[in-house]
Amino acid sequence: MRRLPLAPLLPLQLALLLAAVAxxxxxxxxxxxxxxxxxxxxxxxxxxxxxxxxxxSEGQNLTRSPPGQTLFKVVIKSLSPKELVRIHVPKPLDRxxxxxxxxxxxxxxxxxxxxxEVLYGDEHVAQSPYILKGPVYHEYCECPEEDPQTWQxxxxxxxxxxxxxxxxxxxxxxxxxxxxxxxxxxFGDERGAIVHYTILSNLIYRRSLGKYTDFKMFSDEIxxxxxxxxxxxxxxxxxxxxxxxxxxxxxDSLVLKQDSPYYEHFxxxxxxxxxxxxxxxxxxxxxxxxxxxxxxxEEAKKIAKEGQLTARDLLQPHRLYCYYYRVLQNYAxxxxxxxxxxxxxxxxxxxxxxxxxxxxxxxRPLREEL
Numbered sequence: 001m002r003r004l005p006l007a008p009l010l011p012l013q014l015a016l017l018l019a020a021v022a023x024x025x026x027x028x029x030x031x032x033x034x035x036x037x038x039x040x041x042x043x044x045x046x047x048x049x050x051x052x053x054x055x056x057s058e059g060q061n062l063t064r065s066p067p068g069q070t071l072f073k074v075v076i077k078s079l080s081p082k083e084l085v086r087i088h089v090p091k092p093l094d095r096x097x098x099x100x101x102x103x104x105x106x107x108x109x110x111x112x113x114x115x116x117e118v119l120y121g122d123e124h125v126a127q128s129p130y131i132l133k134g135p136v137y138h139e140y141c142e143c144p145e146e147d148p149q150t151w152q153x154x155x156x157x158x159x160x161x162x163x164x165x166x167x168x169x170x171x172x173x174x175x176x177x178x179x180x181x182x183x184x185x186x187f188g189d190e191r192g193a194i195v196h197y198t199i200l201s202n203l204i205y206r207r208s209l210g211k212y213t214d215f216k217m218f219s220d221e222i223x224x225x226x227x228x229x230x231x232x233x234x235x236x237x238x239x240x241x242x243x244x245x246x247x248x249x250x251x252d253s254l255v256l257k258q259d260s261p262y263y264e265h266f267x268x269x270x271x272x273x274x275x276x277x278x279x280x281x282x283x284x285x286x287x288x289x290x291x292x293x294x295x296x297x298e299e300a301k302k303i304a305k306e307g308q309l310t311a312r313d314l315l316q317p318h319r320l321y322c323y324y325y326r327v328l329q330n331y332a333x334x335x336x337x338x339x340x341x342x343x344x345x346x347x348x349x350x351x352x353x354x355x356x357x358x359x360x361x362x363x364r365p366l367r368e369e370l
Contacts, residue, residue, distance in 0.1 A: 025056035027066045029120040034128065037318045038104065041113065041132040042154035045317050046139045052092065052100040052118065052125065062098030070121045074102050079134065080112035096252070106138035109358035135361055140351045143360030144202065148325070157322035163268045164326050174334040180342065184209050198339045199328075205345040232293060234279070234286065237262060249276070249311035254304040256289055265323055266314045275307035 036050025037043040052072060054062040072092045078085050086107040093101040102118070113134035118125040137143050145151040180196075187194050187209075194209040233253040235245050237260050245264065248255045255276040272278040277293065277300075279286050293300040313319075350356065 025058045025060070026068075027054050027062070027070070027120060028057045028059075029123040029125045031055040031057070031059055032120070032125050034102075034118050034126040034130075036102075037155070037316070038102065039116065039130050039132070040154065041134065041136045042145075042151075043318055044137050044139060044141075045321075047103050047105045047317075049101060049103045049317070052102060054098050054100070064098060065094055065096055066098075072100055072102075072125065073119050074104065075117040075119065076104055077115050077117075078110050078112065079115055079131070080110075083110050083112055085110050085114075106136070107355060109135060109137045109141045111135050111359065135359075137358060137360075140356040141358035141360065142350050142356065143358065143362055146362060148329075152322065152325070155318045155322055157319075157325075161265075161323060161326050163263075163265050164323070164330055166268075168330045168334065171334060173336050174331065175336050176339065177337065196342070196345070198341055198345060200339055200341060204348040205341050206348055207342065207344040207346065232256060232290060234258075235276075236283070246311065246315050249307050250315065252304065252308065254293055254300045255307055256286065256293075258283065266311075269310065269314055270307070274303065275310050277303060 032055045033053040034050060037045070038048035038050035054066050054072075056062060074089050074092065076087050076089055087104055088107070089104045093103070095101060111134045114132040114136050116128070116130040116132065118128040118130070145154075183194065184196075196207050196209060198205045231253055233248045233251065233255050235248055235255055235257045237258060245255075245257070246266075249270075256279050257272075257276045258279050259281045270276060277289050279289050
């Protein structure tokens with residue numbers, strides 16, 4: 001059989017090669033998007049943050065890191081040249097999907113306000129510069145908001161927390177004296193660890209019960225690293241760390257979650273086959289589900305992305321503040337007696353060093369007692 005000449009194929013091969021290496025449309029600074037709680041003066045967090053979505057000149061959202069050497073950056077200054085303020089602004093965190101997490105930490109309070117410039121090279125991004133009218137308080141400034149409704153509105157707290165309502169449904173009332181008598185006896189022995197708190201007149205008191213009371217919450221960096229290195233992550237009760245599931249959801253991997261009687265506050269918002277792949281309690285279908293993911297790669301990627309986006313929304317720091325406030329509010333409404341400072345309790349003082357100095361424009365608030 002005679003071979004066909006190769007020459008006619010060369011233009012087609014060349015065209016395919018050129019198409020494969022065609023440059024992407026450049027990033028458009030004006031069309032890119034910037035949003036998030038760190039652009040609101042009233043949202044006081046240890047580290048403030050906001051987001052950036054890179055958009056190209058054709059108006060399309062980028063789905064991976066922008067090409068080229070030009071970088072996004074954030075410059076933050078006090079509105080008043082008379083106010084010098086220390087602010088740490090790390091480099092933007094590239095999430096490798098066209099979005100960036102911008103962070104900054106204030107070490108002092110400013111009275112006049114802040115100007116936040118978001119730049120791509122030397123060009124302003126979106127509506128930059130952003131003006132935060134003062135006062136803008138730093139985390140250690142003791143200046144609580146008087147009105148809980150105003151505080152919740154500032155943080156854009158959700159109107160309802162279904163999981164809280166469900167959890168408290170079994171407890172129409174809470175007898176503090178009964179808890180004081182029973183809880184230490186049942187859980188405060190040498191095998192356990194309990195910290196008993198009282199919140200009274202916006203002051204916090206505590207006493208430690210049990211042997212292991214020096215345990216501090218920590219975030220193991222290795223989990224964050226692993227979550228971005230594996231295509232599939234399996235979440236099983238009692239394996240590695242009980243608190244790892246949020247980190248898995250925030251990563252780029254597809255999460256296979258074991259059926260479990262245990263839950264965290266955000267689980268109710270997650271749906272199987274939409275945000276994660278469910279596996280049976282006894283793990284009998286684990287290999288089957290992994291094979292499914294391999295054979296349905298695009299669908300698996302879609303589920304992983306849906307889970308990541310939902311977790312990013314639900315697990316933002318300001319949303320956690322909203323959740324904890326709502327829990328304490330529901331708890332306070334069910335108490336059958338007023339809280340007291342019990343024997344053995346010590347005051348947990350607010351920071352009083354140089355890092356906490358500020359001028360608060362608000363009056364001393366009246367707070368619910370817990």
